[in-house]
Amino acid sequence: MTSPVIRRSLRLAQRDRRGGSDSLADGGGDASPGNRAGFMAGLSLIRRLIKVFHPEGIPWPGTTFYNTISSTGIFQRNYELVASDIISYGSEGSILDIGTGPGRLLIELHRQSLMLRLTGIDVSSSMVSKARKNIADAGLSCEIKVEEGNASHMPFDDGSFDIVVSTGTIHHWKDPVAGLNEVYRVLKKGGYALMYDIVSDTPASVLKETARQFGRLKIMLLWLHAFEEPFYSQKAFGLLAQPSLFRKGETRFMGVLCCLILKKEAE
Numbered sequence: 001m002t003s004p005v006i007r008r009s010l011r012l013a014q015r016d017r018r019g020g021s022d023s024l025a026d027g028g029g030d031a032s033p034g035n036r037a038g039f040m041a042g043l044s045l046i047r048r049l050i051k052v053f054h055p056e057g058i059p060w061p062g063t064t065f066y067n068t069i070s071s072t073g074i075f076q077r078n079y080e081l082v083a084s085d086i087i088s089y090g091s092e093g094s095i096l097d098i099g100t101g102p103g104r105l106l107i108e109l110h111r112q113s114l115m116l117r118l119t120g121i122d123v124s125s126s127m128v129s130k131a132r133k134n135i136a137d138a139g140l141s142c143e144i145k146v147e148e149g150n151a152s153h154m155p156f157d158d159g160s161f162d163i164v165v166s167t168g169t170i171h172h173w174k175d176p177v178a179g180l181n182e183v184y185r186v187l188k189k190g191g192y193a194l195m196y197d198i199v200s201d202t203p204a205s206v207l208k209e210t211a212r213q214f215g216r217l218k219i220m221l222l223w224l225h226a227f228e229e230p231f232y233s234q235k236a237f238g239l240l241a242q243p244s245l246f247r248k249g250e251t252r253f254m255g256v257l258c259c260l261i262l263k264k265e266a267e
């Protein structure tokens with residue numbers, strides 16, 4: 001079972017993603033209506049302020065915090081699951097990881113298939129430094145390249161990659177349609193884009209299974225993550241494909257992550 005705080009936050013995040021302005025109306029919990037409205041007003045104001053001043057990408061010192069927690073077993077297990085899911089679409093060729101963060105998914109992809117050419121990109125220069133250091137520590141600086149850049153305008157030629165992936169980043173993008181159009185441009189014809197992210201309406205059964213496998217700490221970290229930049233609902237996540245050059249996409253769950261699967265048709 002998820003705690004009332006988490007459920008309330010996920011509801012709030014979902015409403016924000018739908019563009020709802022009545023965040024004060026339904027706080028949930030057992031406080032009196034007056035206290036509840038006050039609490040939700042404060043929470044909503046803090047979130048709006050964070051959103052206005054939040055730069056795109058994770059700046060320092062958030063990068064140090066994220067780099068540390070991403071080295072824990074809970075995250076590692078997740079990278080293993082995502083990497084094997086990606087490799088089921090192709091175990092050789094070139095892969096681009098957008099918003100690679102500390103670069104740990106790239107390291108895991110290399111561990112699972114030596115035949116891959118791996119590139120990462122991240123908008124945060126501090127994150128790029130962390131990724132390069134982690135990759136160097138793993139002795140893989142010649143095998144994995146990481147560059148600084150924004151999903152909305154990437155420094156790669158058209159048709160450069162067989163597969164483009166991204167984990168836990170799309171809800172951070174200020175312009176997701178521009179980002180998906182860039183993904184389309186840099187993909188080879190017939191290539192797949194696999195965009196993994198948490199969604200605000202993750203089915204209770206998935207959350208329960210995640211809590212069973214990873215413990216409640218993971219669920220709490222997810223809630224913290226959703227606080228500053230709300231997640232999409234599963235439906236809104238899937239609908240992101242429509243205004244983009246992909247036109248259509250489908251979603252499915254892979255562990256606690258929802259994966260938006262997009263294909264650049266070969267024509």
Ligand SMILES: C[S@@+](CC[C@H](N)C(=O)[O-])C[C@H]1O[C@@H](n2cnc3c(N)ncnc32)[C@H](O)[C@@H]1O
Nearest residue numbers: 057058099100101122123124150151167169172
């Ligand atoms: C929550 S972290 C996820 C990192 C990594 N994918 C992982 O799963 O560990 C989100 C990352 O996306 C990056 N990011 C956010 N918006 C971006 C954008 N528009 N273009 C490129 N990177 C972006 C952030 O700087 C951050 O490193």
